[in-house]
Amino acid sequence: MTTPDMRERIDGFPTHRIGPYRVRAGRPFPYGATPVPGGVNFSVYSDGATTMSLVLFERGAAQPSAELEFPPEFCIGSVYAMTVFGLDLENLEYGFRADGPFDPARGDRFDAGKVLSDPYARLISGREVWGTEPDWDNIYHYRSQVVNDDFDWGGDQPLRIPAEDLVIYETHVRGFTRHPSSRVSAPGTYAGLREKIPYLRDLGVNCVELLPVFEFDELDNPRTDPVSGERLYNYWGYNTVSFFAPKAGYAATGPFGMQADEFKTLVKELHKAGIEVVLDVVFNHTAEGNEQGPTISFRGLDNATYYMLTPRGEYYNFSGTGNTVNCNHPVVRDFVLSCLRHWVAEYHIDGFRFDLAAILDRAPDGTPLPNPPLLEQLAHDPILRHTKLIAEAWDAAGLYQVGNFPNYGRWSEWNGKYRDTVRRFVKGEPGLVGELATRMAGSPDLYQGRTSSASVNFITAHDGFTLADLVSYNDKHNEANGENNNDGADDNNSWNCGEEGPSASSHVRELRLRQMKNLLTILLTSQGIPMILAGDEVGRTQLGNNNTYCQDNELSWFDWGLVDANAELLGFVRSMIAFRHAHPVLRTSDHPTGTDRVGSGYPDVSWHGVRAWAPDWADHCRVLAMMRCGRHAKSGSVADDHVYVAVNAHWEAHDLELPALPEGQRWHLFADTGTTVHPVGAEPGLQHPWRYHLGAHSAVVLVGRTADRDDHQTQKENHRGF
Amino acid sequence: MAFDVRLRINDKVATIELKGELDASTAGEFHETVGKAAGAGAVELVIRAEQLGYLSSAGLRSLVFARQKMGDGVRIAVVGASEPVARTIRLAGFDHSIDLVDA
Structure with a gap:
């Protein structure tokens, strides 16, 4: 031959x-x-x-x-x-x-x-x-x-962390390190974020979700600050100019055309630290806007192919930003698919969060499709086979699909109902005990037949109040955005704890801290994928602004001084995340059924109130306790402890009767949002075996396991105390 | 300053001295020199960069090229790079391929 x-x-x-x-x-x-x-x-x-x-x-x-x-x-x-x-x-x-x-x-x-x-x-x-x-x-x-896609990845590849094990951290490349307090060598860049990887690792998150990094123009906002007259920006970046290009202005090396290398290096280093990268992608509209907008690319190449047009040739505006990408046109489907493949193959991206994803299932005339070809194609694509796909399952024209976004067994959703329920319950609204239980169990009412990873649970995100502001403001304060406070959501389900904005009252401040911990306790013990907004772990405030899309300043930037100033909250969040990682029973993929499926003598989940085994679903009740049986962890495939989480949203303290544990086991205190948090695995045994005094507006997390030697010591000490 | 590249090999240590600007138009010459060093069986490559004025994207890629051409077992040191050049190497993440050493 x-x-x-x-x-x-x-x-x-x-x-x-x-x-x-x-x-x-x-x-x-x-x-x-x-x-x-x-x-x-x-x-x-x-x-x-x-x-x-x-x-x-x-x-x-x-x-x-x-x-x-x-x-x-x-x-x-x-x-x-x-x-x-x-x-x-x-x-x-x-x-x-x-x-x-x-x-x-x-x-x-x-x-x-x-x-x-x-x-x-x-x-x-x-x-x-x-x-x-x-x-x-x-x-x-x-x-x-033109770029040479010849980056040296070494042995790197997307991490493929099981979705149910993720703890997502939503952040902004520039905002994370732009503040002078970040002390990184290149503030506000991919390289700057790379220098903060040790912080992320210590925090315990294993996935960062980056606000848009596709090239956009931060200068395309015509507004100015009404007081200072200074320019306002398109800071968040939800206005894509170019879908295959990483934002050059986020790279310290952008002036040398090395933004692709700098971003890839960030991804590679995050992966080395065991942290996945999810990109927030915006396929619902482009920076070309409506008839008055600039002609950048698509409009001048094939306007009617790329955009949804009315019969008279005007732009449909389902995105609220002027135009709507014609996602289910075969050519555009091909474009979106190629783009996502590019980011996975060339940049080793682990997943995508789709902004206003409901638009992705609209037909060219705007009608929602029952079987949208684009979504089906993404769900089955070979390159995207293990890529996380997360939908913001609504759009700006009233299509709300939380729970019924076409998913093909692949898609997760930002669970807006989870956010609203938890916020309302914790602020003390009545009539929510039953719904809170459903949300903490992974929202099986919304995601029946799917895994609990279908639900991305969150309380705050970039869009809306930060966690600190959620407990400090009853109303939004968006005057600095130059729209007379008319922009941003009005329905925030927030409670200021007695005073609007910063408070000198120690009572108010303590209550706010407790409320933040209560919210995070629920988030990090719920079934589903938790997502934390960057900075919430240190109480970052935007002074009540719930729509900082245009604020490229201290209002949006992560103030690293808070790491010391709010060390207690940060320590609490680190511990809660570590607790979640340590307890697979909280990360089970199947929804719990309330029955004993492994012969442990306990149901996989059980609900309790002030009395054990007697949850009070009445409207006036503001106390709920959940017990997860460790024998059911990961559907019974791994061993874990019992975990008991009780939340009291009432303004009075309650004595809770605790459910009895199997012979030889006892309850140990992991965290009480009103008092303390203990290191995972070193939780002390409770003084009283079946009673716990839970303060007003507080939450407690207990672990049920075999009493060990230290516990006997604790018991003896407790005994002496009686 | 015109680009200039010189190679010395002493006791299996190859030293490449760079002058001027390493960019797309000069990277080829540098690659050839690296190839000679690899061909000579060098176990260490020292790139003297004191007189290197500018390193473009293609120039940076040359460092990765050197790493791949020489193999993982060969230490590659870039010595005496000016602060702007060293900073660019670090920020773009290329310092993982080589050792940055002060002169």
Whole structure:
């Protein structure tokens, strides 16, 4: 047998010349710009264009250095593809110019006067340094660049932590370390976040969920602060400019075009620390806005393909931001799928949280689909097979799908009902004991037939009050956002504990601290995936602002001084997370049934009130206790202790009767939000074997296990105390 | 300063001295030199960077190239890099491939 000569490809030379550029017909796949031997392959799709040109710039130049029109023979289907030889990748910026009809009523908005960004651009220049005013007369703002996807990953891969074992920490790349108190070498960047990995590891979270990191323009907010007159930003970044490119302004090395490397290094180091990375992705709308918005890319390539349009060619606005991405159009489905594959394959991302995901199941005319092809495709895609998919299962046009988002056995949901129930119960509203029990058990009413990982439990998120503000403000205080306090949610289910805003009263402050601990106790002992908002573990305040999307300042940034100032709360959160990791009975995947499925003599979950085995579901009741039987941990596959969690949202203390444990076991005190928290595994035995005095607005967590030697010692001491 | 690269091999220790700017246009020359060092069986590679003015994305990748070309068993030290060059190497995460050493 002869071995074929594979030394040299025969397509690595030009066949045509356009001006000084040597080119040949390119490959239509993959879309975008791909380095190939000797050159770069460019490929772009436009169904309605009459002509298409590749526009080349030297890096930062005001005017293009060349425009190469795609010859007709370089077009296959409606895809224009060309390989250009001899380009200097580091100094190259490129875009496309598409000519075609401008007929909005038919959906066409071609504009040959614009240079368009490549929808598949892997790197974008133009906003490399956060907040720097650009030249607004620039003819091309968001400039596509070519990148070598040759990062050295070593042995890294997505971690595949079982979903039920996750503790998610939602944070903002810039806000996490931008505050001067962070003391990192490059504040507000991927590199800065990397320096804080030890903090995350000590906290015990095993997943960070990053607010949008796809390239966006922080300067696209026209508003100013009504008092200072200072610019307001698009700080959160929910207005994507380019879906395949990491935000350059989040990279200390962005000015050198190394944002991809810096972000990948962050992911790799987080993985080394056992922490997954979930990205908050925004496919429901783009930064092009409505008819008045800028033409950046999609609008000028195929407006009617990428956006949902009314029969008169106007933009549907299910996102509340001007336009709506036409997610279930076959071309757009392909785009979304390629994008997610790119982030998993190239960046080793572990999961995605989809902003306003209900839009992803709307048909091109806006009708919700029972079997949306995009969601089905994502659920079954080979590359995304083990990627976490989390839906914010509602949109801005009233489609609310918590509990019935089309899931294909794959999708989890932000459980908004969990948030509302826990908030309302803890603030002391009546009539919620039954619903709280359901939420703590993983919301089986919403997710029947699915695992409890379908529910991402949270009390706070970037959108809304922080935890400290939830217990410090009855009303939102968004004046600084420049909309006369009309923006942001009005329905916060918050309680200020007696005084609006900062308080000098020790009573109010102690109550607030306890309330924060009560909320976190419920969150971290509930079945489902808990999510914590960054900074809540140290009592971060936004001074009552519940919509800081535009506030790039101390209002939003993580103040690291709080780590010492609120060390008690931080210690409590660390302990609660450690407790969750130590007790698989809290992380069981199957919903509990209230029956004994393993012959332990105890049901997997049981409910109690002031009297053991007698929960009080009455409207006026504000006490609920839950006991989890450790023999049922992970459906009986691992051994664990009994865990008892009681929450008293009443303004009076109660003596609780504790359920009896199996012979030889006794209750040990892990945490009481009114008194103390003990190290996991070193919990002291209770003084009284079956009674516990729980203070007003307090929660307690007990562990039922065999009495050990230390316990006997404690018992003796207790005995002497009587 | 024009780019210049020189290789010395002493007792299995290869020393590459860089001058000027290491970027896409000069990385090829550097790669060839690294290849020679690897071919000579060097067990340690010292990159003298005191006179290196600028390191672009392609230049940084050259350090990873050196790591992969030399193999994991070979120590690679970048000596005397200026603070801006060293900072870029650290922030982008390339300091995991090499040792950054003061002159």
